[in-house]
Amino acid sequence: MHHLLRERTGAADIVHNHCIIDRELEEEGDVLVLPPQEYGSVALAEAVTEKAAKSQVMHVRRHGLVFWATGYEECRDLVERLARRAVRRR
Numbered sequence: 001m002h003h004l005l006r007e008r009t010g011a012a013d014i015v016h017n018h019c020i021i022d023r024e025l026e027e028e029g030d031v032l033v034l035p036p037q038e039y040g041s042v043a044l045a046e047a048v049t050e051k052a053a054k055s056q057v058m059h060v061r062r063h064g065l066v067f068w069a070t071g072y073e074e075c076r077d078l079v080e081r082l083a084r085r086a087v088r089r090r
């Protein structure tokens with residue numbers, strides 16, 4: 001997934017975790033949602049890469065989050081922005 005994403009989007013930085021978020025945070029955080037895909041599969045890599053044209057923050061349901069950016073600081077900001085929203089909601 002990381003390789004394909006980097007190749008197709010020009011992403012310099014990609015963060016992927018296995019944090020599952022709820023629907024409210026998906027909406028609040030303007031997160032693009034993908035249906036579940038098999039872990040480590042080509043289908044997962046292709047689905048994420050295809051959606052990456054529309055959003056730099058994605059949630060693969062029942063799997064986790066993917067953030068991508070063309071630079072480290074931008075990618076970190078995307079992660080932090082969503083993390084702040086998650087913390088605020090607790």
Ligand SMILES: [Zn+2]
Binds near residue numbers: 016018039063
């Ligand atoms: Zn994963």
